[in-house]
Amino acid sequence: MARFPKPPEGSWTEHYPALGTGPVSYEDSTSPEFYERERRAIFKRTWLNVGRVEELPRSGSYFTKEIAAANASVVVVRGKDGEVRAFHNICRHRGNKLVWNDYPLEETRGTCRQFQCKYHGWRYDLEGALNFVQQESEFFDLDKDAYGLLPVHCDVWAGFIFVNFAPEAEQPLTEFLGPMVTDLEGYPFDEMTARFGYRTNIAANWKLFMDAFQEFYHAPVLHAKQSPQKYSAMAQQAGFEAPHYRIEGPHRLVSTSGVRFWEMDSELVKPMEITTRSGLFGPWDEVDLGEMPKGVNPAHCDPWGLDSFQVFPNFVILLWSQGWYLTYHYWPTSHHTHVFEGNVYFLPATNARERIAQEMAAVTFKEFALQDANTLEATQMGIESGYVDRFLLNDQEVLCRHLHKEVADWIAAYESVPEVPRP
Amino acid sequence: MTMLPTEFADLEPFAPKWCLPSEPGRYAMRLSSSMDEMYEFYEAIHPRAAAAISHLERFDLYGLPEDATNLLHLLYSMIMVSFPVEAWGQPRVPDTGSASFDCFTEPAP
Amino acid sequence: MTQWPKPPEGSWTEHYPALGTGTVCFDDSVSPEFYELEREAIFKRAWLNVGRVEDLPRIGSCFTKEITIANASVILVRGADDEVRAFHNICRHRGNRLVWSDDPHQETGGVYRQFTCKYHGWRYDLQGACTFVQQEDEFFDLDKSSCGLAPVHCDIWNGFIFVNLDARPRQGLREFLGPMITGLDGYPFEKMTEHYDFVAENNSNWKLFADAFQEYYHVPSLHPQQVPPAVRDPGAGFTCAHFQCDGPHRLVSTAGTRRWALPEECMYPIERVTRSGLVGPWETPDVGALPDGVNPGKVDPWGISNFQVFPNLEILVYAGWYILYRYWPTSPRSHRFEATLGFHPARTVRQRVEHEVASVVFKEFALQDAGMLGGTQAALETGVLHEFPLSDQEILVRHFHKVVADWVGAYRREGIGAVG
C-alpha cells in the first residue's frame, strides 16, 4: 500500500524499463577477475572526486590520494597561480614516491613551497615543473623541461575536485555529471566548512556498501535499537518508502520525507536528542542557507527529509533538509575490501549550543555507519560462499539494481571497443 | 586545581577522565569504561546539560576561556556516552564486532 | 668537495660504452613475468654466496639456506673430512624436508653427527651418504649407495661459501668472479670473526634495494643526519672517486673521511666519546698491507670499496672491518635482506663498544633506505612512467639492470634455440 504516488508504470523500477525486475547476481562483488575489469573500465576511465577546494586553502596547500583501484597515487596541489592541479606522485628520476610523510603508503597533506624527493633531492615547483636536479652536471643530455611531474586530468565543480586517469577524458566533467547533479550548483558548499571526517577499512566489495546507503528499506530493522522502543515499533510497522527516485545517466538520486522529531511525543525521542535538540536528521533548529538551487529536493517533497545523490562511480552527496550535508567515498582496494570515507559538513557554529547540536548529529552518524559497516562484512561472506547466486530486489531498492547494471554496462562498453594498446 | 567553571563544581569529579578534546579520545574512553562508570557520569551531567549549554552560549565560541572549553568537551563526552546509556546498554555498538570508523578531522573547538 | 678525475671519455658511464647514457626502465623490478625469468636465468645459473666458512666452524657444523626464488632449500655442512659440502635439503625416501627445527620454512643450523629424517627415520652421514634405512628389508632392490643426498655444486673463495644450482655450472667459481673480485684475495676476512648479523623482510624488489647501496648520490638527501645539523650543507652533493665494472660485477670506491681529524662540531658526541661511528672504529688492529685489489683505483686517501658480486652479494671493505649484504628475492615486490658486520674480535670493552656504535649507526641508516623503498616500489607499480634518467654517479645502477637484462636475454635466446 503505497503512501507516496508511484510512476504511471506502477513502480519506480518499471519506470526505468532497462533495469528489469528479475533477480540479480552479485558475482560482480565477489570476483577478483571482475574487479580487474572494473579497474580498467571505470576507475581508470572516469571522473573521481578526491576532495574539496577548502582542503587546499592557499597556494602550496596539497594532499595526496591513494587510489588503489586506478593503481595510482596522486598529489593534488594549489599552485602559485591559485589553480588546483593533480600529478602522479612519482619522482621522475628513479621512480620514488615523491610526497609522503612517515609512511610512504599512507596519505598525507600540508603546505609547502615546492616538492623535494627524499631519495636524491630533486625538486619540483607547485605547477609540477622540475626546477632542481642535484649535481645536474653528472647527467647526460638532461632536459629538465621534459621531466616535470606527470599531470593527471583535474577539474573542479562546485568546489569538488575531480581527477580522471584516462589518457584523454572521454567527457568534460560537467557533461559527465549531467544536469541532475550540476543543478546543485549554488548550494553553499563553500560556506559549510565545519567538517567531521571519518575513515575505515571495510572487508566488503565497494558496491555492496554503496547499496546499503542507497536504500532505506533496511533502516527500520537494522537501526531499530537506535530509537526508543515505541518509535522503532512504529517505524518497523510502517516500513520505509521514499517519495522519489530518479536515474539520469550513470547517476542516481533518492529523496526521503522528513520527520519532525521536535513535534513528537517525548516518548518517541531519546533524552539526549531533546537535550541537544539534534539527532540523526541533524540539528532541529533551522539554519538559513538562503535560497536553494533547483537541483535540491527536485520532486518538491513536503515535508522533505534528504536528497542522496549517487555520483557514479563511488561518490555520494547527501543533503539534509536541516541545512547540513554528508559525502561518502568508496575506494576499492580489492574485490572484497575497500576504504570508506564519510565527511559531515555544517556551517561553522556561531555558539556553543549550535556546536553541541552538530556534535550530536556527528556522533549519531557514526553509530549508524558502524552498524552498516559490520553488516556489510557479513553480506560479503554470505555471497562469497557462492551457494546462493540469485537475489531479489524490491522497488525501494531500485538504485541498487541500477548501480550494478551501470557497472556492467561500463565494462561492456569498454570491452566492446576493439583492442588497442591501453595504458 | 579545578578544570570547570565554578558554577559546575559538582561535575569536577568527572572532569579529569572525560574532558577530552578529540573524538578518538572520547570514543576510546567510552570503549574502555564500564557501563556503571558511564551511567554515573550520565546521571550526573545530563540534568546539568541545559544549564551548561546556556552558560557556554554567553561566550564567543572561538574565544572560550579554558574552563569553558573543558566544560564543552565534557558535554561532548556526555553525547558520546548517551548512546551506550540510552540505546545500547553496552559500550560498543551492538553487532559491530569487526567494524571501526575512525574520525580524523573535526571542527575546533 | 674534492672533484675526482673522470676517465678520458669524460664520464664513468661513457668509459663503458655498452652502457649507453639514455634513460633506464625499471619494469624489471615490478613485472611478475620478469621475476620468473630471473629465477631461471640468474638464480638457477649464477654462483650464489650463502655464508662464510666461519659459519661452519667444526666438523658437523651445518646451516640450511632457503633460496625462495630458485625453489631451493640447501644444506651446507662441514664433513668428517673437514670439507664443506652442499646438498638439496630433501630426504631421498619420500621427499620430506630433511633438516629443519620447529618450522620447515625457517632456516636452521647447529652441529650434527648425522641427519635423520623426521618422517621415517632414514639417516645420512655428513658427506651425504645414506647410512640407515628403517626396515630396509621391506624395500625392493634398494641400493643405499645410490640414495645419498642430492649434491649442490659448492665452492669456496676467500672464505665465502658459494653454491650453484645449475645442473652443470657454465663457469667455475673463480672464473665467474673474475679478476676484479679475486683481487680481494688476501684480504683478512678470516681474522674478522666477530659478526653482527641482521635480517629484514623488505617490501621492494631485490634490485631496487641493491640500487640504493650501489650509489652515494642519495646520501645527502636521504641521510642528512649522517652529519650534525651545524655542518650540514643543504646543497651538498657526493662524488665517488672510482667506479669499475668487470663482467657482471661492479665496484665503487669512495675517499676516506678521517672523521677523527675533523673539528668537534663535525661529529656527534657519541662518536667523540666512543671513537667510532658511521665509518666504523677510528682505530683497528694492524693487519699489515692490504692487497692492491682492495683499492684498484688507487684512491688516496682511500675510504671504502664496495664490491657488488653478481647477482646478490655486496662486500663493503673498510681498512679494518667489512660489511656484507645479500638480497634474496621472495616475490617481484619483496625480498629478504641480510647484512653482516665483521670485526676483529674485541679484546676490551672499549673495542666492543666501538663495534656496537658502528653496528647501531649502520642499522639507523639502512632503515631509512628500507623505509623509503616501499614507496619506490609502489610508485613504480603504478606503471605510468617507464623512462628514468640516471646520472654518472649512478653508473652501477645502470650496469646492474643491464647485466640482469643481458642474462635474461641470453636465457631467452637459448630457450628459443631449444624450441627451434
Place this chain on the structure above:
Amino acid sequence: MTRLLPAQFADLEPYAQTWCRRTEAERWAVRAASSMQELADFYDAAFPRLEAAIEYCDEHPLDALPDDVGRLVELVHSVVMVSMAVEIFGQPKTVDSADAVLHRVREPRP
C-alpha cells in the same frame, strides 16, 4: 633493592632496571617504547659517565666480566642506542624509516 651496577656507578642505578638489557632487540624495543623525555633523562645522566664507565669495565678481561660490570657494559650499549634518538633524530624512531624493520639476529656477548 639489590644493587645492579658497581658501587662507583651508583648514580646510574635508577636507570639500571630499564636499560641493562642483554640484546640489541631489547634495547631497541625499550627505546621505541620510551618518550623523548625519558630518553633524554637517561642520556643526560649517563652520557657524561660514559668515558669513566668504559675505563672501569676495561680493568676486567672482556671474557670474564663480573655480573655488575657486565650490566654496566649493557648500560653503555644502551647509551649508544639512545644517543641515536637524542643526538641525531630528535625522536625515538629513525626518521623516515616508515614501516621498515631490521632484526639483529646474531651479536657478540657481552
